[in-house]
Amino acid sequence: MMSGETTVYTVLEVLIAIICCLGNAPVIWAVWSSCALREPTFCFMLSLAVADFLVGFVAVPFAVLVDGQVSTSFNVCLIISCVVIMLTMASVLSLLAIAVDRYLRVVIPLRYRKTVTERRSWLVVGSCWFFAFLLSSPPILGWNRQEGSPSRNSSINCRFIAVIPGSYMVYFNFFLCTLTPLLVMTVLYFYIFCKIKSNLHGKVRCGSASHIYYQKERNLAQSLVLVLLLFAIGWLPLHLMNCVAYFGNASVLPRMGFHVGILLSHSNSAVNPIVYAFKIPKIQEAFLRIWKSFFVCRDYSQTSQSNPTTEDNTGSQPNIVINK
Known part of the structure; x- marks a missing residue:
């Protein structure tokens, strides 16, 4: 039976997973279309x-599983963790x-x-996804806690640190x-x-095409730096706790x-x-284009169907223009 802390953790993970999926799906749709x-x-x-969407759709459910919620074989638990x-x-x-692209x-x-x-x-x-697979594969290839553990086919309480x-x-x-x-x-x-500051203040004329170009680059770079900063804030605490647990005493860190840390990272x-x-x-x-095409046009279509236009009682044919 789950403790109160585990129950709260699981509920919050489920909420984060839903937000991840609902938030990133429109981004994927917008960029792709x-x-x-x-x-x-x-x-x-x-x-x-896509990675953020899969965090909600795959990683969060797996993270709940590797928190000791289920019993699996060593191999299955290892693959889920990887x-x-x-x-x-x-x-x-x-x-x-x-970052390299912006550079x-x-x-x-x-x-x-x-x-x-x-x-x-x-x-x-x-290549990013291929190397992500390679970098996450060392535990599967042998860098794991198999030594001193039960055989790979025996059932264990699946936990990431196990x-x-x-x-x-x-x-x-x-x-x-x-x-x-x-x-x-x-x-x-x-x-x-x-580089952008140098160009804006010394090398390009204000109002020129180059000036506008570098202004746009600066605005987009600021937004992307914010994404990078949020990533660091989300993931560094968990990694620092792993360092404390590895180099120091894991008992000083409560579960x-x-x-x-896991909730913050997700x-x-x-x-x-x-x-x-x-x-x-x-x-x-x-986003606005998708909203208008999906919702506004849909509402207009439904309105047109519910209020059909009347036909011309004179029986005249519609005007047809033929390009000769």
Whole structure:
């Protein structure tokens, strides 16, 4: 029987999962269906939105399962845990791809469109997911807690820390695969803002096309930095607790602390669509277009069906124009 704390944790996870799915599905639809959002940056944002959607649809249910709620074999528990890790890796690599794309737009603006094509962008997106799979596979390949555990076919109380070793989570997952990309992205965005500031204040004429270009780049970069900042706020507390548990004494950290850290990390996937909707004009326009085409046109169609126009009583034929 679940304790009160576990019940609250499970309910909150379910709410976060619903918000993740309902929030990211329109983003995926908007980017995929809009020709105006086929730019490389939005391809990478689509990848991030898919990862966030899968966090709600897959990772959150799996996270509840690996909290000791079910009994599985060692292999099944290991695969479930690695899927959760893979989605995190996909988010980090998508954020890195976005930062590199923004860097190239500022550094090589004249050659950018020839260098970063839509085809190459989708290849990068595929590479992000492929490397996310590779980076999450070491536990399956042997870097796990199998030693001293029951045989792989025997049933265990499935918990993340029962199959994934702290050494992998701290040295590989955090230091190498999360903290290093975050530092690289921080440096890239710092350089981007310095370059944009230099161009706006010294190298381009106010009101010119170049001035407008760099203003748009600055506004979009600010929104993407906010996404990066929210990712760091959401995931660093859990990683820091893993470090304390690995290098120090795990008993000093209550289980509730880990539950709060997990909820915070998953909630990151729920807030990203809010940033897209309120901070990025092109996605706002796509949302409005979808709303009008789906709801407004639907209401108009229903109104037309309920109030059909009367036919012309004179029996005259409609005017038909034939282009000769």
